[in-house]
Amino acid sequence: MSALELWGAEYQENDALLLEEKDLARFDAICKRENAPYSVVGKVSGDGRITVVDKNGKKPVDLDLKDVLGKLPPKTFKSNTLTANLVPLSLPTEVKINGVLDRVLRLVSVGSKRYLTNKVDRSVTGLIAQQQCVGPLHIPLSDVAIIAQSYLGKTGAATAIGEQPIKGLLSPAAMARLSVAEALSNLVWAKITDINNIKASGNWMWAAKFDGGAAAMYEAAVAMSEMMIALGIALDGGKDSLSMAANAPGEKLPVKCPGALVISAYCSMADVTIHVTPDLKRLKDGRLLLLSLSSKARMGGSSLAHVYNQLGAVSPDVEDFKAFLAMFNCVQSLLAQGLVSAGHDRSDGGLLTTILEMAFAGNTGVDIEVQASGDFTKEQLLSRGGIDFLFNEEVGLVMEVAETNMSKVLAECKKADIRCTSIGRVREDPKVTVTLAGSSVFTSDIRILRDKWEATSFQLEMRQCNPACVKSERDTLKDRKAPSYKLSYTPTPTAELSGKRHAVAIVRQEGSNGDREMLAAFHAAGFDAWDVHMNDLAAGRTNLSNFRGVVFVGGFSYADVLDSAKGWAATIKYNSKLSAQFQAFYERKDTFSLGVCNGCQLMALMGWVPEGPGKMKDTAQPRFVHNESSRFESRWTTVRIEKSPAIMFDGMEGSVLGVWVAHGEGRALFPDKKVLKAAQAANLVPMRYADDDGKATQVYPFNPNGSADAIASLCSADGRHIAMMPHPERCYLKWQWPYMPEDWRSDLKSGPWLKMFQNARKWCDTN
Structure with a gap:
């Protein structure tokens, strides 16, 4: 390889280390023990220059660092803000909830991610306190990932992501705010040390070199910054891919990806065991509550619009940062008090999908019942036969709370001035019913709906796995129940040792x-x-x-x-x-x-x-x-x-x-x-x-x-x-x-x- 190739190549799976020369022998011994090859490629000279010497003793690179790290002349980039012709969402008059749900549950962004989770090691290190799957059936639905710091204590960290690229086609600023909100709405189910300790990385993917791309990205960056400052969180890294466009055969114009911002938020935890998962657990006394920021039901960029090949005109958004912060802190307080048994964010697919996913994971049924009130009027609940209320993707959180904890939870929400609406209860059989403002609008069987939610994943599985095994898993999942664990002994901690350790x-x-x-x-x-x-x-x-x-x-x-x-x-x-x-x-x-x-x-x-x-x-x-x-x-x-x-x-x-x-x-x-x-x-x-x-x-x-x-x-x-x-x-x-x-976990x-x-x-x- 030439000196240029060696110097400029973007090597993968390589690490660069700086160590003192006196430690080189020890480093060499470690590498030999681990069968890890290494090369000494240079040393710090202190002369303010960076020099590359090739195999012939020549210096193809010999630069003064001030020419690289000094004050470079600023560059000016120009990008025009483009205005899109947006059309409000319009659904066929004969569309019913059942038909909408059948499409939405099969959408890749909404449906099961089983085709991804079973083929990667989710337990290695033994420090994983929460991975992608939850509940007795191990459904891939977790909102947050948690890793412990060690095996000897319970401190650790939680991380969660947020992304809403389709909504960015309507409003880059709203997309950025929703991405931040989704990351925190996922992270909220783990009891973190403090919201001000949250740091995040931002992954920008944009066709920024095309007209309008950079302007849209700038709009998103400003919106993200303003929201993070208001919430007391901050970016500490990230990456960008700004050439997200390709020339496709037969196409006159380049194919551009939707601009996307992926927020990966993370924070320390004092106790990795204080968190809740989405699976419903309280079969006999579980009540469902919705925490929301407003009664709006903006449908732009939603999964519902997607499955009807539309975009819509107005995206959901986060206008009240203080209300969002209050909602986050309130849930954190409820977790610390042990008052919440399950939780899930309202996001892709809307409220009905959120609740159904919780039931899928818990292997339970649900009665969804929302009365007309100050939170939601009858007209809002029954707009388009309930479709707008059930499928909008405004920011919100759904919690499962035991009947005995309801008064405490409602008091906490009232104290924090949060909109908290009772939206139903858990049932033991696999039935789901939806009643809005006194009108029954939907009834079905959880097992049938879960099969639809899993359908696209199983189709993808067929392309990467033995088809007979895929069919077997799909068939067994329909009528599965919680595993019947049994103990023939009483687990006890290790006693204090009196003798030597073997x-x-x-x-x-x-x-x-x-x-x-x-x-x-x-x-x-x-x-x-x-x-x-x-x-x-x-x-x-x-x-x-x-x-x-x-x-x-x-x-x-x-x-x-x-x-x-x-x-x-x-x-x-x-x-x-x-x-x-x-x-x-x-x-x-x-x-x-x-x-x-x-x-x-x-x-x-x-x-x-x-x-x-x-x-x-x-x-x-x-x-x-x-x-x-x-x-x-x-x-x-x-x-x-x-x-x-x-x-x-x-x-x-x-x-x-x-x-x-x-x-x-x-x-x-x-x-x-x-x-x-x-x-x-x-x-x-x-x-x-x-x-x-x-x-x-x-x-x-x-x-x-x-x-x-x-x-x-x-x-x-x-x-x-x-x-x-x-x-x-x-x-x-x-x-x-x-x-x-649950009895094992407590006893x-x-x-x-x-x-x-x-x-x-x-x-x-x-x-």
């Missing part, structure tokens, strides 16, 4: 990513957990003889280039010293091992389960291969603990628990069926995937990979060596569970999966 090696390889949460889980159970890289063992910096336990963690060793764990297994098998060291560890009677996910695949390839290394031909050895769905699966799934000799499941037999899975190659394959039958007969299958009734199943997605006999785990005959695809180390704390029955003193690690400690104490 040493356990948390072994990782290049590409591993599950080591930190595994270290934390074993530490919580009373172990002295050590971070051990395979390079440490190969270089002799440590030895497995120093440890009572060895744990092979999850991740993507060597990027799964040779299939999962094959490269890792080869580094052991074809290194005589390492091979002998691992064999000696396996044969010791005072040791145990655990392999999770990538580590499970490794243990199978090494023959550690079910019969032991060298006990059968490689061609007969069980292994874990590509999922039946033909893709990576990230799911909160249900497993059943079976009778087995596995020491880490002692006392857990019969329990049915939720657990994370995150793998692309988790299907248990037995080339020799005799080996499968032998493992079954000897009870060497300590864990199976289960359905909502707690029964072992082959049905997708309950069985996320198609494993034979629903096998999720294998163990050795003496129970000391256990391989499993699910990730208990990512959910040993209660707040790590994305869904947990249990510790997470159910902690016992598994405590069992290992107990075994070490007595062996």
